[in-house]
Amino acid sequence: MTLSLPAGPTVHVASEVFPFSRTGGLADVLGALPAAQAAAGQPTVVVTPWYQGLEDAAQVQLVETLTVEGVGAVRLGHERRGGVDYLFLGLADFDRPGLYHADDVRRFSRFGCAVVPVLQSLGVQPRLLHGHDWHSGLVVAHAQLSGWPTVFTVHNLQYQGRWPLYEAAEWMALPGWALGPDGVEFHGEANLLKSGLMFADRVTTVSPTYAQEITTPEYGEGLEGVLQRLEREGRLHGILNGLDLERWNPRRDAYVMNYSGLRGKSGNRRRLRAEFGFDRAPILGTVSRLADQKGMDLLLRALPELVGSWNVVILGGGDPVLEAAFAGWGYHPRVAFKGGLDEALAHRIYAGADMFAMPSRFEPCGLSQMIALRYGTLPLVRETGGLVDTVPSSIGFTFGEATSEALLSSANEALATRADRAEWERRVREGMALDFSWDASARAYAALYADVLAGRG
Incomplete structure (x- = not known):
């Protein structure tokens, strides 16, 4: 199969994406925001793990199997839906039932090392790479080190992807300086969420009030110092999530007696x-x-x-x-x-x-x-x-x-x-x-992306 992807796309990276994989709101956001951006005319690609059994619930087609240095064989799957290209990376670490496991820091570190090389092998030069939550924190680091503009969104600061640094360092393929306090290190541990915070051009949270709250000790989960620094530098923003109005529509909801009033x-x-x-x-x-x-x-x-x-x-x-x-x-x-x-x-x-x-x-x-x-x-x-x-x-x-x-x-x-x-x-x-459509959120992200690109010259 020959895969043709759009030029200069926005590339989203996330651990789960509705309707392919889901445990919570992160998947819902990744099911809606890229679609809203594609509808507004922005070429959009979403990269996510190829979980065991995913092909049973979707029309994922195997494109090819690549070999990524330090990672090994990576199966590349693809589906195009609603104007969005979805890429599924099948690593041996994900060939087991379920989405999340006790060794997820290792699994998502290997995934994080695979995303950029796979995109490069496909000839993709992203307009911007947008990572979501700690699972993509290492992807943001590798994208930034490759010279790509980046945005990182914190969906829940409580989950950070932490592991003893002496062990995790072998999985991340980062230069020595990036393993220190200005990179992924946090109190002697590797912290993949901190990786996203430190390497991204801009950091967002999923509501304005939460962006303010996480700079305080009460809500900062130990990272409030890092977040205060981002706030001072003008790199921390809060953009409210929208709602998938087609999926959640009482007028056409197949599960309920339809109504509008x-x-x-x-x-x-x-x-x-x-x-x-x-x-x-x-x-x-x-x-x-x-x-x-x-x-x-x-x-x-x-x-x-x-x-x-x-x-x-x-x-x-x-x-x-x-x-x-x-x-x-x-x-x-x-x-x-x-x-x-x-x-x-x-x-x-x-x-x-x-x-x-x-x-x-x-x-x-x-x-x-x-x-x-x-x-x-x-x-x-x-x-x-x-x-x-x-x-x-x-x-x-x-x-x-x-x-x-x-x-x-x-x-x-x-x-x-x-x-x-x-x-x-x-x-x-x-x-x-009340209007909870993704239109306003998509416009806010478009303005943020433009700001990042302008800052890059």
Whole structure:
């Protein structure tokens, strides 16, 4: 197979890309942003690992098998979809079930060493390379060392890709100076996220508020000093994520009773009530990873009082202790819990619930609150990160302290507001009318890219 790629593309590199591979919001962003850029006329390529079994879910065609020095054989797969060229790199390290494993620093270091040589072998000269999260931090370093303009986006600072430096140094193929404090070294460890921060021309986060928060000790995950330096140098920016409005569209959603206003939503509420045997009390829903970041322990501690006024439906997996604790509420007629992922149920919750709980301790951007608003479900969120940037206080319900008491207070405020039907319906209508399309975000990235290229002369 002969592969023909566009000249001067923007190249995105990420560990997961919807609809090919997904564990969370990173994949959703990589499924939407490149497509928006391609629709705006920018040639766009996405590079991601070729995970085992991926060819079963997509029309990936094997282009050739390359040999990359220090990495070995790399299978190159390709699919073109929606104006975007997707390249899949198949390394032996990824030939196992699942996306992520305990040795991911080694796996993604080898992937990071392969991306630039593969693109060069294809004759690709990127207009700019855009890496996403720690998995691409080494790619950004190698791209910068090859003279390519780069942008690096932090989707979640908590995950950094750290490993003892004496061992990881053998995997990264970097010059000696790049292994020091001005490169990947961080307190005696290799830190692949720091690699992206240090080598990129510009660093972005996925919301303006999160960009401010991560320069503080509370949110900086130990890297606040590096991020403060980037901020002083004008290299740190916050660009709010958008939402895939085709995938999340209550008018055409195959998983729900389609609707465009309040009347149609009521049918989905009735169906959700019937599915779980709920009574006529309003429904509070959540779709979330069960993790400390997401504040799901706050929701758990608030349940005894919440069920006095709300039916509660929870979908999610993660922390086994939280899973067991939520499952333990299965006896209660006003609580429904399902562990793990269930795409269809997630859509039904967004469409059928009255309110959506997102009590995150920190939230780089978050997509769930935007989906909830689009489906006419008012968010109950903590005032942090992207939740501040996307949930107006005149529409949703917010609280400041990361406590179950603060959550309950906001839920009670919502309950009192719901008694005023006209006010509740105003909030729902205005929430559904908010514009979360990728257009504005794509324009912001285009301006940032232009700034990087201008700085390069």
